Amino acid sequence: MDGVERPVWAPGDIDLSRPSIARVYDYWLGGAHNFAVDRAVGDKVIADVPVLRSVILNHRAFLRRAVRYLLAHGIRQFLDLGSGIPTVGNVHEIAQSVDPTARVVYVDIDPVAVAHSRAILTGNELVGVLQTDVRDARAVLDSPEVRDMLDFDQPIAVLMVALLHFVPDAEDPAGVVAAYRDVIPAGSFLAVSHAGHEDGEWDPAWDDAKGLYNRGVSPITYRDRSSVESLFKGFDLVAPGVARLPLWHPESPDDLGDDATHFIGYAAVGRKP
């Protein structure tokens, strides 16, 4: 066991001397569900790569847009994988504001994030929280939380927001997606946001960000448009297909920054036919 570096998101001991990606995200989003070690990493990353702050806000904004899109398309069940610490603008808030009967299951590997989620969701009968490695689709899908909460005869939206770039090729991200795809019924959706860029595009800041992530948070894999597209095997991509993250169904042209067309990340939503 010794000698193998344990990823920070791995379950097991609750070690507050290590940063947690969920708590670092919370910090970046303006939350206080974090500790000095998380803030130290968060501050260092933002200081070195200021653009990341916008990247993170964009992923969070995509989540909101995607959930609203899915609600508009009749989806009332959500499986949010890698949900992290519920700060504000969470899936169930958005969904249940539209339809109070909407159901959500949050899944994360971070036991603290999950404990926190459970605490604040106490009393909400339509939301489940599960602590599991989302890469183990079998464990997620067979869990009582998922089985009791979600009706697999009705469409389900699987959300993988800012998740799959933490799954290296060696761990077969397409396989992870496929495992969920094979179980959800026709008419279900998959929403993905993913860090990445095209060949030839290059910004020193991206490498810096990658380096920081790899060292301090979790190893990150950038993927290009076609790689992200290939994760949607078995889904029909909804317009506009795989888009730069801010360009996927923007709420207003005013929301788009100057960097939108070469934003370091993609988003897409697909429907299982």
Add this chain to the structure above:
Amino acid sequence: MTTEQVDHRVAAPGRSNLDPAVLAGAEAFARTWATAVIGSSYVPMTRAEVAEHLRALTEVLVHALHATPFRTAPGYEIGARLVEAHFTGTDTLGRTIQLLGDDLLGELGIAPDELMRSRLAALQGALSAGYARALRERTLAEQEAIRAAVLDARDQAEAALRASEARFRAMFTEAAIGIGIADIEGRILDVNQALQEMLGFSVEEMRQYNIRDLMHPEDGSTVWRLYDQLTAGECDHYRAEKRFRRADGEQVWTHLTLSLVRDDHGEPQYQVAMIEDVTDRHLLQNRLRYQALHDPLTGLPNRALFLERLGRVFNNRARRRAGLCYLDLDGFKVINDSLGHDIGDQLLVEVGRRLDHSVSGDGKLVARMGGDEFVILVEGSRDTQDIVDVADRVLRELESPIRIGGHELTVSASIGIVERELSGTTAADLMRDADITLYWAKADGKSRWALYDPDRNAKEVARFTLSATMPAALERDEFYVDYQPLVRLEDSTVVGVEALVRWQHPEFGRLAPDRFIELAEETGLIVPLGRWVLRRACRQARRWLEEFGEAAPFVSVNLAVRQSRDPELVRDVKRILDECALPPHHLQLELTESAVMGTADEPLEALRALSDMGVRIAIDDFGTGYSNLAYLKHLPVHELKIAGSFMEGLRAADEEDAVDVQIVSTLVQLAHALQLGVTAEGVETPAQAKRLHRIGCDTGQGWFFAKPMKPADIDELLRRR
């Protein structure tokens, strides 16, 4: 998230009271405000929603500026609402305060007089304070929430760990297999219930022990060698069969698996023993092994165990010499057949008991080989006498009668003894020689022992070789016939010749009849061999008849006892005579006294038939057997051949043995009285010939006249006349 669920939109109080121009100004300010703060905090709202939210707050501000009496509370409220809407980035506050100061009065079309400036400043201050307080509270609440989450998560992890520990503890406690844990020095730390019961010690007692205290004197050396390797970290686990002594002194056979547990640095830390009680299985195995290696009737070791022990004697070579008694009861078959197998079995049991009793001791083994054969192995004998003593003791032990079911049985045994140095021999040699020697003891008269004799064996081997190769030799024409003249003493005329078979053996050279006739009698080959000699002699006689006419000699052919009893004899002789066109009176058949006298009726009838046919019958070696002289008169016999042994006393030129002379004279007179011819065998000197002639003997045979010779030499002899 109930605590975070807020209504982001502050209801505009008395909105309709405001001047439309002021409202438009407020809306314009709210848009500028939104642009200024978007991106400074993450709020889960679209830009339009943010602008709408801020427009409402702006209207609150407008009311506050104009309210009478003037209160700063709405400013405080707006600060708090910003935090509630998650405008938690502190840049949001900075930009808001600045924008209020710079743009608000202008956008609203309010004259920036002293009063308004003062009121705005007071509201800015209140907003800041409200914001700071709300942010502080929110921060503290979230910090508390995340710490509570950590505690919850820890509690859950600990609960999971406790549950897991409880499961493992239950597994350890309840396991049917014995489990023990010791540190690397061998100090026992814990043992489960199964192991306590298996060994009969409590945990407390076990903790007093070191693993090495559990050493059993009969542990295989590998058990503890592997233990040393394991505690040294050289191997991670091993399995072994091991005995433990129980608290009550009994022993437990176990199947032991010992595993090494290493610490995080890979250093040996604990050892875990899994111990399964296999005593029952072991006892069963022992019993099965005992059954496999012992004779169920007598309880003695069986052939398999004996051979295993004998093999070990040769493998170990700890002893220099060893001996075997191979024993077989005499006449056991008769007892078994006449009194029944049950009595036979009881007899064997008693014999086994006596054998075991008489030879018990270290290095000695009595085994039943099967049937009524027993064998005694003596390891480390000093000399042959040691084994002879054992054999004598056994024979003595068997002398006293055995009483079984009302029968008083007397048994004896024959014993073959082999005793020798181990080097240069093998277990198989020893067994074979003992077996051969037992056969000798039987052949020599039973109820005795015989000692292995290599010379005797060599002879027997040679005899065996001869008898085994004889049939093929007959096929290959390795036999031939020589002829010895029978001379009429009256005028020294050759009247007949005796056919004498020889064997030109490819390995042993020329063999005289005494080397192989007896063997041929034993094997039965004498019948075809005799027929072959008869045919060969008759053909030769025919040739002489053709060449010499009436002067041709008859041929005298020996007839073995077995031949004389062959039912085909008469037919064979007739067929051969016919084949050769030989008149029957040119053939004489020689039989020994015993062949003629001791016979039943049938062979006698055959002789009579032959005699009637015209064939001459001679009694060979007459005088050496016990002839029934009265009976002789009735036999179809034409000639007596007096044995050469009577010629001894007639041999010397100057002096004669009166008794021998008298015997020969009497025999001749007897023969003549019965109207039989007399031939003297073994005539070797002129004196003998002269005396025999004087006594009245008709014919002589011997070296004095001629040795046995080739037919061509006989031709020469006949022509010379």
